Amino acid sequence: MAALALISKIGEHDGKEVELRGWLYNKRSSGRIHFLELRDGTGFIQCVVVKGEVSDEDFEAAGRLTQESSLRLTGTVRADARAKGGYEITVKSVRPFQIAQDYPITPKEHGVDFLMDNRHLWIRHKRQHAILSIRHEVIAAAQQYLNDNGFLRVDSPILTPAACEGTTTLFETEYFEEKAYLSQSGQLYNEADAMAFGKVYCFGPTFRAEKSKTRRHLIEFWMLEPEMAWCDQEENQRVQEELVSYIVAKVLEKRKAELAVIERDITKLEDIKPPFPRLSYDDAIDILKEAGREISWGDDFGAPDETLISERFTRPVFVTNYPTSMKAFYMQPEPGRPEVVKCADLLAPEGYGEIIGGSERIWDPKLMEERMKQHSLSEEAYGWYMQLRKFGTVPHSGFGIGIERTVAWITGSEHIREMIPFPRLLYRLRP
Ligand code: 4AD
Ligand code: MG
Numbered sequence: 342m343a344a345l346a347l348i349s350k351i352g353e354h355d356g357k358e359v360e361l362r363g364w365l366y367n368k369r370s371s372g373r374i375h376f377l378e379l380r381d382g383t384g385f386i387q388c389v390v391v392k393g394e395v396s397d398e399d400f401e402a403a404g405r406l407t408q409e410s411s412l413r414l415t416g417t418v419r420a421d422a423r424a425k426g427g428y429e430i431t432v433k434s435v436r437p438f439q440i441a442q443d444y445p446i447t448p449k450e451h452g453v454d455f456l457m458d459n460r461h462l463w464i465r466h467k468r469q470h471a472i473l474s475i476r477h478e479v480i481a482a483a484q485q486y487l488n489d490n491g492f493l494r495v496d497s498p499i500l501t502p503a504a505c506e507g508t509t510t511l512f513e514t515e516y517f518e519e520k521a522y523l524s525q526s527g528q529l530y531n532e533a534d535a536m537a538f539g540k541v542y543c544f545g546p547t548f549r550a551e552k553s554k555t556r557r558h559l560i561e562f563w564m565l566e567p568e569m570a571w572c573d574q575e576e577n578q579r580v581q582e583e584l585v586s587y588i589v590a591k592v593l594e595k596r597k598a599e600l601a602v603i604e605r606d607i608t609k610l611e612d613i614k615p616p617f618p619r620l621s622y623d624d625a626i627d628i629l630k631e632a633g634r635e636i637s638w639g640d641d642f643g644a645p646d647e648t649l650i651s652e653r654f655t656r657p658v659f660v661t662n663y664p665t666s667m668k669a670f671y672m673q674p675e676p677g678r679p680e681v682v683k684c685a686d687l688l689a690p691e692g693y694g695e696i697i698g699g700s701e702r703i704w705d706p707k708l709m710e711e712r713m714k715q716h717s718l719s720e721e722a723y724g725w726y727m728q729l730r731k732f733g734t735v736p737h738s739g740f741g742i743g744i745e746r747t748v749a750w751i752t753g754s755e756h757i758r759e760m761i762p763f764p765r766l767l768y769r770l771r772p
Contacts, residue, residue, distance in 0.1 A: 343358040343359050343415040343416075343433075344357070344360065345359070345360050346359035346360065346418075347384075348379070348380070348381045348383050348384035348385065348426075349383035349384045351384075351386060351418055351428045352420075352427065355418050355419075356417070356418060357418055358415060358418075359415065359416065359417075359418055359430075360413060360414070360415045361379060361381055361388070361413070361414055361415075361416075361430065362381060362412075362413045363379045363380050363381035363382070363412065364380055364381075364410065364411050364412070364465070365377055365378070365379060365406045365409060365410045365441075366378040366379065366380045366385055366409075367448065368406060368408070370404065373391065373392045374389060374391050374392070375389075375400070375406075376389055376390075377389075377390060377403060377414075377432070379412075379414070379430075380470075384426065385425070385426070385467065386424075386426060386428060386429065387424055387429045388414060388416060388429065388430040388432050389429060389430065389431055389432060390403040390432040390435060391431075391432075394432075394433075395432060395434060395435065399432075399435045399436075400435075402436070402437050403432070403435045406435075407440055407441050407442070407444065408441065408444045408447070409444040409465070410437055410438075410439060410440045410441045411437070411439045411441070412435060412436060412437045413436045413438065414430070414432055414433075414434060414436065415433045415434045416430040416433050416434075417430065417431045417433070419431055445459055445462065446459055446462055446463060446466065457758065457764075457769060460762075460763060460764075460772055461772045464762055467602055468602065468603055468759075469759060470599075471596075471603045472603065472752050472754065472759055474596060474599050475592055475751060475752055476744065476745075476748045476761070478591060478592050478596050479588055479592060479747055479748055480544075480563075480565075480744060481591070482587060482590075482591035482592065483584060483742065483744075484542075484544070484565075485587075486583070486584050486587040486588070487565075487567060490540075490580075491539075491540050492541060492542050492567060493538045493539075493541050493542075494541070494542055494544065495531075495534040495542075495543060496527070496543045496544065496545060497524065497527025497528075497530035497531060497534075497543040497545065497566075498527075498530065499523060499524045499545065499546065500514070500516060500522075500523070500524075501521065501522050501523075502516075502519070502520075502521060502722050503522070503529075503719075503722035504522065505524070505525050505526040505527075505528050505529050505669070506526050506549075506669060510525060510549040510551050511550060512548045523547075523548035524545075524547055524548060525547055525548060525549055526547055526564065526566065527543035527564070528566055528741065529671075529726050530543070531543055531566055531567075531568035532568055532702060532726070532729055532737065532739070533725070533726075533729055535568040535739070536570060536729055536732075536733065539571075540567070540568075540569050540570070541567070541568050541569075542565060542568070543565075543566050544564075544565045544566070545563065545564070546562070546563055546564075547561075547562060547563070547564045547741075548561055549562075552767060553767065554766070554767045554768070555644055556756040556758075557644060557694060557746060557749075558757065558767075559757055559758075559761065559764055559765060559766065561764075562743055562744065562745050562746075563743075563744040563745065563761070564741045564742065564743055564744065565741070565742050565744060566740065566741040567580065567584075567739055567740060568737065568738075568739030569737060569738055569739060570735050571735050571736060571737065572701075572736065572737055572739075573683075573701055573736055574661075574673075574684070574685065574701040574738055576738065577685075577701065577738035577739065578617075578619075578659055578685055579615070580740075581687055581699060581740055581742075582616060582617045582657070582659075583615055585617075585657060585687070585742075585747075586613055586614050586615055588747070588751075589613040589751060592610070592751055593610055600752075603753070603754075605751075606753065609691060609753075610751065612655055612656065613656060613657070614656070617656050617657050617658060617659055617687070618654055618656060618659070619658070619659045619661055619685075620650070620659065620660050621660070621661050621662050622660055622661065622662050622663045622681065623638070623662070625642070625650055626638050628649075628650060628653070629642075629649060629650070632649055634649065639664050639666065641667050644694060647688050648692040648693075648694055649692075650688055651688040651689060651690050651691070651693060651694055652690070654688075656690060657690060657696070658687070658688050658690075659686070659687055659688075660687075660688060661685045662675055662678075662681040662682065662683070662684070663681065663684055663686070664681055664682075665679065665680055665681060665682050666680075668682050668684055668700070670712045670715070670716040671702050671709075671712070672684050672700040672701070672702065672703065673702060673703050673736075674703075674708075682700060682701075683700060683701040683738075684698075684699065684700035685697075685699055686698050686699075687699075689746070689750040690750075693749060693750040694746075695743075696742060696743055696746045696747045696750060697740050697741065697742045697743070698741055699738065699739060699741065700739075700740075701736065702737050702738060703730075704730060704734045704735060704736050704737065705730070705734070706730040706731055706734065709727060710727070713727065744760075745757050745761050748760040
């Protein structure tokens with residue numbers, strides 16, 4: 342009896358007979374041989390069907406298989422240095438389950454819109470499989486690092502009565518008799534959780550109704566947000582550089598094959614280790630001016646500015662101390678320099694730009710009250726948040742790492758839309 346096997350673990354069955362269940366990815370035939378490239382969700386493998394070595398009926402069945410037909414087969418696992426993945430299958434029997442008709446994504450080139458319309462099928466393809474497997478590893482590694490370092494996962498709600506990151510990018514929805522908004526960030530709740538549990542993180546989808554159609558913007562993206570009580574911005578950045586280095590190391594360790602499929606230059610990832618360089622916003626502005634960009638102190642960076650800065654470093658770079666006027670209401674001012682805040686954006690190298698936003702939070706009740714007035718934040722919506730500053734306030738800091746931006750950088754991808762199974766973009770809600 343052939344044991345049921347997975348392609349990703351096929352090496353455990355070297356020389357033995359196995360059963361595989363999957364879908365036909367590709368087929369080449371000569372008169373006497375069918376080369377079936379089978380995928381089973383865990384990987385891809387070549388299965389060789391030779392006339393005379395299987396029944397005539399099975400040889401004919403293999404010939405009828407079309408792209409994405411579902412099937413079961415049995416065969417012997419053979420180590421083969423020339424094969425991708427190091428093994429191939431010498432087939433003994435072939436059992437089609439369904440012969441697929443007119444699969445729309447053929448091996449020829451297709452336009453992006455066509456592929457996006459067929460995203461529910463496109464995710465079956467090799468490059469997408471590799472990217473989404475790496476996405477899994479990024480998430481698993483990030484949680485592993487935090488779990489191993491004393492963080493408790495305490496999640497934040499998605500339906501909220503108030504904004505965290507400004508009111509311009511809010512998705513509004515009805516909440517029975519009142520209005521609610523989809524969460525832009527779990528941070529405000531995270532701060533309450535940090536006062537209850539010390540070191541926490543939340544992880545989930547976040548939403549920004551941003552009218553940006555760029556290769557870096559999703560409308561719905563996944564963010565992992567750690568928050569730490571008794572923590573200043575220095576310590577916050579130390580955690581960030583350790584976390585990012587850990588994620589990259591885990592992807593290099595566990596997803597070599599996938600990085601090879603997408604032809605990632607991994608030498609660029611091998612040097613991602615603490616410490617990461619630090620650059621003040623002031624110095625970043627000077628660099629941009631010298632490079633001929635039209636920008637003045639107080640302006641936010643556009644994508645081309647971030648690209649220009651991050652291209653100068655081989656490791657991710659912290660840009661620190663942004664102008665207070667540009668950043669969210671909750672950030673702690675720099676002592677002696679109230680025009681800038683204790684914050685940092687982490688820009689990924691190779692021109693990828695911001696992957697993390699973080700800061701030290703205002704702990705002082707008086708200052709927080711002032712800020713809430715300046716930003717017209719109502720007592721009704723933010724009163725509970727204010728109470729965190731009244732009942733045992735402490736210095737605390739945290740950050741949010743955007744999963745898809747991180748995956749785009751690690752995979753060296755052109756566009757963020759392939760970094761999530763079903764992207765929500767400015768002009769795309771389907772499938
Ligand atoms: O810099 P942001 O807006 O920071 C916050 O939301 C903080 N409240 C986080 C915190 O301190 N707990 O967003 C954090 C990260 C960005 O660095 C980026 O990686 C990602 O979220 N991000 C996006 N990713 C894809 N599409 C978008 N439209 C994104 N907006 C932000
Ligand atoms: Mg930001």
